Amino acid sequence: MTCLPATSTPKKLGLVIDLDVCVGCHACVVSCKEWNTGGYGAALSDQDPYGADVSGTFLNRVHSFEVVPEGGEIVAERGQARLVHFPKSCLHCEDAPCVTVCPTGASYKRADDGIVLVDEDMCIGCGLCAWACAYGAREMDLAAGVMKKCTLCVDRIYNETLDEIDRVPSCVRTCPTNARHFGDFADPNSNVSIMVAERGGYDLMPEQGTRPVNKYLPPRPRTALGSAPTLPQEDTSDATGFFGWVDKMLDRI
Numbered sequence: 157m158t159c160l161p162a163t164s165t166p167k168k169l170g171l172v173i174d175l176d177v178c179v180g181c182h183a184c185v186v187s188c189k190e191w192n193t194g195g196y197g198a199a200l201s202d203q204d205p206y207g208a209d210v211s212g213t214f215l216n217r218v219h220s221f222e223v224v225p226e227g228g229e230i231v232a233e234r235g236q237a238r239l240v241h242f243p244k245s246c247l248h249c250e251d252a253p254c255v256t257v258c259p260t261g262a263s264y265k266r267a268d269d270g271i272v273l274v275d276e277d278m279c280i281g282c283g284l285c286a287w288a289c290a291y292g293a294r295e296m297d298l299a300a301g302v303m304k305k306c307t308l309c310v311d312r313i314y315n316e317t318l319d320e321i322d323r324v325p326s327c328v329r330t331c332p333t334n335a336r337h338f339g340d341f342a343d344p345n346s347n348v349s350i351m352v353a354e355r356g357g358y359d360l361m362p363e364q365g366t367r368p369v370n371k372y373l374p375p376r377p378r379t380a381l382g383s384a385p386t387l388p389q390e391d392t393s394d395a396t397g398f399f400g401w402v403d404k405m406l407d408r409i
Contacts, residue, residue: 165342166267166268166269166270166342167268167269167270167340167342167343168250168269168270168340168341168342168369169248169269169270169271169308169313169338169339169340169341169369170247170248170270170308170338170339170341170348170369170370170371171245171308171325171327171328171336171337171338171348171370171371172336172337172338172339172348172351172352172357172370172371172372172373173243173335173336173337173370173371173372173373174334174335174336174337174351174355174372174373175240175241175242175335175372175373175374175375176335176373176374176375176376177333177334177335178218178241178242178243178333178335179241179332179333179335180218180220180239180241181332181333182218183330183331183332184216184218184243184326184327184328184330184331184336185214185216185217185218185327186330187326187327187329187330188214188215188216188245188306188325188326188327189214189215190326191309191312191326192215192304192307192309192326199299200212200213200214200215200295200297200304201213201297201298201299201300203298203299211298213295213296213297213298213304214295215245215246215295215304215305215306215307216243216244216245216306216327217243217244217245218241218242218243218244219241219242219244220239220240220241220242221239221240221242222237222238222239222240223237223238223239223240224237238375240375243327243335243336244291244292244293245293245305245306245327245370246272246291246293246294246305246306246370247291247293247360247366247368247369247370248265248270248271248272248306248308248368248369248370249272249366249367249368249369250270250366250367250368250369251365251366251367252265252272252366253288253289253290253366254272254285254286254288254289254294255272255285256288257284257285257287257288258284258285259280259282259284260278260279260280261275261278262274262275262276262277262278262279262280262303263279263285263303270369271307271308271310272305273305273307273310274302274303274304274305276300276302276304279302279303280302281296281301281302281303283296283303285303286303290361290364290366291360291361291368293305293306308325308338309324309325309326309327312324312325312326313325313338324338325338337351341369341371348371351373352371352373355373355374356373356374357371357372357373358371358372358373358374359371360372
């Protein structure tokens, strides 16, 4: 169990992911796998990793989609279509249904910083939390027989033996394009709060009512030489526009 510094004001720790600059390199996926395999108790297992039927446990995944403007067609010479890379992990929801349905109390949300965790000693591997998660962010480790998920690297962010620059989640520290940012959403002056306010940071699938802490920054419209191909103008007031489209794609995963 990671000890927290004494504080009178609860934190709300989470990530901001900038879809405008994510290039889908999977550095965050590899870094997450490596760090948590070494420091998450039982390793994040893989089953037949070099065979024809590969499966494994990953706490962070990146999905890639080809986006075409609404009512448009793919015209190669104009470059209308755009490839969007969409990282996905636990969103550390304020109203986390995975916590509510857990029959043993293994899934819980910490009061001091809002991080959702799993006590593996209490987990019976029933999978109810995975069914309850609207985002598909739970991962059953077949070797360990327990559910695992993103921890926001609690073993890094409070580890005072690390240099301060390294006290962020592994995925954030590794991202080569600076697409991932970590901070306290309870502080309106934090880096993540300012980015969300300035760029229209968005809750994924807000209609679910889970109030995810992690936010996404929408891609900016693109222009090319001699043309002006753009994504649909996103409406961040509800689940329409670009993010409504992403919601539909995630339903198919």
